[in-house]
Structure formats: C-alpha cells, structure tokens
Amino acid sequence: xxxxxxxxxxxxESAPRLEAQSLPVEAALGxxxxxxxxxPAALPPFDNSAMDGFALATGGDTLPxxxxxxxxxxxxxxxxxxxxGDRGFSIxxxxxxxxxxxxxxxxxxxEVLAHDASGRATRIRLKAPLAPGQNLxxxxxxxxxxxxxxxxxxxxxxxxxxxxxxxxxxxxxxxRRPRVALICTGKELVDEASQALQSGQIRNSNGPxxxxxxxxxxAEVVHRETVSDDSGAFEAALRRTLDAGVDAVLSTGAVSxxxxxxxxDSLQRLGAHTLFHKVAMRPGKPLLxxxxxxxxxxxxxxxxxxxxxxxxxxxxxxxxxxMLGQADERPLRxxxxxxxxxxAGLRMFYKAALETDADGxxxxxxxxxxxxxxxxxxxxATCWAVGPEAAEQLPAGTLLDVYGPGHHQAAQLxxxxx
Numbered sequence: 001x002x003x004x005x006x007x008x009x010x011x012x013e014s015a016p017r018l019e020a021q022s023l024p025v026e027a028a029l030g031x032x033x034x035x036x037x038x039x040p041a042a043l044p045p046f047d048n049s050a051m052d053g054f055a056l057a058t059g060g061d062t063l064p065x066x067x068x069x070x071x072x073x074x075x076x077x078x079x080x081x082x083x084x085g086d087r088g089f090s091i092x093x094x095x096x097x098x099x100x101x102x103x104x105x106x107x108x109x110x111e112v113l114a115h116d117a118s119g120r121a122t123r124i125r126l127k128a129p130l131a132p133g134q135n136l137x138x139x140x141x142x143x144x145x146x147x148x149x150x151x152x153x154x155x156x157x158x159x160x161x162x163x164x165x166x167x168x169x170x171x172x173x174x175x176r177r178p179r180v181a182l183i184c185t186g187k188e189l190v191d192e193a194s195q196a197l198q199s200g201q202i203r204n205s206n207g208p209x210x211x212x213x214x215x216x217x218x219a220e221v222v223h224r225e226t227v228s229d230d231s232g233a234f235e236a237a238l239r240r241t242l243d244a245g246v247d248a249v250l251s252t253g254a255v256s257x258x259x260x261x262x263x264x265d266s267l268q269r270l271g272a273h274t275l276f277h278k279v280a281m282r283p284g285k286p287l288l289x290x291x292x293x294x295x296x297x298x299x300x301x302x303x304x305x306x307x308x309x310x311x312x313x314x315x316x317x318x319x320x321x322x323m324l325g326q327a328d329e330r331p332l333r334x335x336x337x338x339x340x341x342x343x344a345g346l347r348m349f350y351k352a353a354l355e356t357d358a359d360g361x362x363x364x365x366x367x368x369x370x371x372x373x374x375x376x377x378x379x380x381a382t383c384w385a386v387g388p389e390a391a392e393q394l395p396a397g398t399l400l401d402v403y404g405p406g407h408h409q410a411a412q413l414x415x416x417x418x
Contacts (some may be wrong), residue, residue, distance in 0.1 A: 253303030
C-alpha cells in the first residue's frame with residue numbers, strides 16, 4: 001500500500017499527452033484548446049462611439065460647457081464610407097468615429113441650436129465639459145492584433161466562442177478526446193432498469209455513473225460492458241476494449257482480497273505492468289493501477305459505488321487532465337463547519353456540501369453517511385472535502401482542500417453556496 005501523493009504522481013507520469021485536431025469553433029465547445037490562438041485583428045477594429053451623441057474634435061484640450069460646434073454629417077453603426085473632418089458629426093453607438101474627431105458628447109449633454117429641413121442637428125452647444133477621448137472605444141482596446149486570444153489548456157466554452165466569433169476565428173486546435181472503456185464485473189449486477197431483481201442481485205449504479213462522469217470530464221466512452229465474476233469473461237472483454245482503440249480502461253470490482261477478486265491475476269497473465277495496488281485512502285483503498293502490454297492505462301476501481309467515484313475523481317480525472325494538456329487542478333481551501341473524524345494514516349475523501357456561516361462566509365460541511373456503499377449522500381453532495389492522512393480528529397474551522405464534483409466544475413463551486 002502506497003500513499004496518495006505517490007500513487008497520483010505515478011498515474012500522472014504514465015498519462016500521455018494526446019494529439020491535436022482542428023475543429024470548427026461551434027463543434028469545439030467543451031473541448032480543450034491544444035494551442036494558443038492569436039487574434040487575427042484588433043478588437044474593436046476601429047475607434048467607435050460608446051453612445052449616441054455628437055463626435056467632435058477637442059484639439060487635445062477639454063472643451064468647456066457652453067462651447068458651440070457645427071454638425072456637418074451623420075454616422076450610424078455599419079456606415080462603411082470613410083468620413084473625415086475637423087467639425088462635428090452626429091453619431092450613433094458603435095459607429096466608426098470620423099478621422100480627426102476624438103471625443104463624443106452624449107445627446108443628453110448637448111443642446112441643439114439649429115437643424116436642417118430633415119431634422120438633423122446642424123449646430124449644438126455643450127451642456128457639460130468634453131475631454132479628449134471621452135466616450136470613445138479605441139481600436140484594439142479589447143485585444144490587439146496578434147495578441148493571444150485563446151490560451152492552450154483552457155476549456156473552450158461559450159465565453160471563448162464569443163471572442164472567437166468577434167475576431168473571425170472559425171477553426172481552433174483542440175486536444176483529441178481520450179478514448180476510454182468501462183468494464184463492470186459482478187454476477188450480481190443488473191443493467192436493465194425494467195428487469196426485476198432476483199435474490200442477491202443489485203442494480204448496476206457504477207456503470208451509468210462512471211460513464212456520465214467520464215463524458216463530463218472530457219473523455220469519450222467507446223466501449224461499455226458488464227461481465228460476470230469470471231476471469232475468462234473479463235479477459236475477453238478487455239481484448240474487445242483494445243480492439244476499440246482506447247487510451248484507458250476502467251474496471252469496477254474484483255480488485256480486493258476475496259476469492260473472486262481475479263483482476264490482478266488476469267492482468268499478470270495478459271502481460272500488464274501493475275504500478276500499484278492499494279492506496280492509503282478511504283474510501284477506495286483497493287484501487288489498482290497498471291499499464292497494459294498494448295499501452296493503454298488501466299484503472300481497477302473497487303466495486304463499492306463511492307469507492308469507484310473517488311477513484312475516478314482523484315485518479316482518473318487527473319490523468320485525463322494530463323492527457324488533455326491541462327494544468328494540474330488546484331483545490332479551494334475552506335474551513336470545516338462542524339467537526340469530523342477519520343482513521344489516522346489514511347487520506348479521507350468526504351462527500352460534502354458547501355454552505356455559508358452566520359456571517360455569510362463560505363465553509364464546507366461533511367455529510368452524514370460516509371460509508372462507501374451509501375449513494376444517497378453523494379446525490380446531496382456539492383463537492384468533495386479531503387482530510388489529510390496524519391489527522392484523526394478534525395475540529396470545526398480546520399482548513400480542508402475542497403474540490404468540485406468533477407475537475408471541470410472546480411471553478412463553479414461558488415454557484416452552489418446556499
């Protein structure tokens with residue numbers, strides 16, 4: 001049995017960086033950017049007005065209230081002719097400011113003294129001072145041409161899509177999704193929800209949960225299968241996953257010390273290199289990690305639902321981040337509301353919830369029902385809290401590492417505060 005930090009380091013050292021592919025931006029949502037994207041143009045592309053008003057030339061000095069100015073033209077958003085002048089223009093929000101003019105006085109701060117037959121203002125008086133640059137959006141003030149617009153390692157979401165669309169970026173380089181297979185073992189497992197349970201049978205909750213979490217974590221589940229407690233059936237299923245061209249295989253069950261825990265022996269027969277088996281943590285201590293002879297990573301997760309969930313969240317997902325070229329995850333540090341206990345020498349992964357104290361400050365609460373078979377507390381959890389190995393008693397106020405439900409949800413923890 002090795003400690004968590006050593007086990008995680010072994011996993012990360014074994015996880016390969018995957019290759020990139022080019023996708024249209026709207027097809028790239030949710031994918032991880034493989035390379036930085038440079039801005040092909042400045043944004044805004046030209047000096048434009050921040051509001052409806054009158055564009056004037058200040059000559060570099062603040063124009064005082066009471067000054068008068070002639071208005072010789074009009075600019076609306078989308079006008080493409082290149083206006084230029086040293087006298088004023090009526091201008092709409094977003095319209096290009098004529099060359100030579102350097103400030104905009106809002107409509108409500110200008111008094112119209114005269115207008116032409118069409119109703120357009122031809123002379124105004126300032127009702128407030130106007131400084132150079134006032135109410136202008138300068139070209140490149142959002143982003144300059146050739147600056148980094150989209151950073152490598154970032155998940156491409158709707159915010160990045162807005163910037164890409166504004167800049168005319170139509171294609172981006174993203175990392176290929178890790179291809180993952182899932183094998184659930186156990187003759188007691190029933191996959192079909194409508195099937196009546198016989199004595200001794202249980203419904204397979206690991207398969208749907210892990211498949212859903214893998215997809216949210218950025219992986220593509222390319223093969224999913226449930227087999228009985230039989231080494232031959234497992235080995236045949238494993239060969240089918242390899243035929244599917246996977247980067248990693250996850251199994252559930254059959255990795256502990258019981259008579260039917262056959263996976264370690266099966267891996268040895270198949271030429272896999274087991275890198276560790278058992279980690280000083282709870283839940284999930286029997287976790288096994290190996291590299292298959294053909295190259296893919298293998299994670300043998302325990303069969304208890306929360307043990308499998310912890311193995312996925314704190315070993316598989318960090319490996320996926322490494323494959324996707326993302327920086328290692330950093331937790332929040334939050335005080336513990338109430339107290340908690342754990343066994344000394346084991347890192348404890350608690351099902352937990354974020355909340356606020358009486359003064360509105362965030363804290364984390366360990367939920368009741370931490371046993372690895374209890375699923376209902378996981379459904380109520382909004383985060384994971386981690387108790388360090390050395391501690392046994394965790395008093396209220398102890399700072400704990402806090403992680404989101406999935407690695408892509410870490411920055412959204414604040415959304416769950418009640």
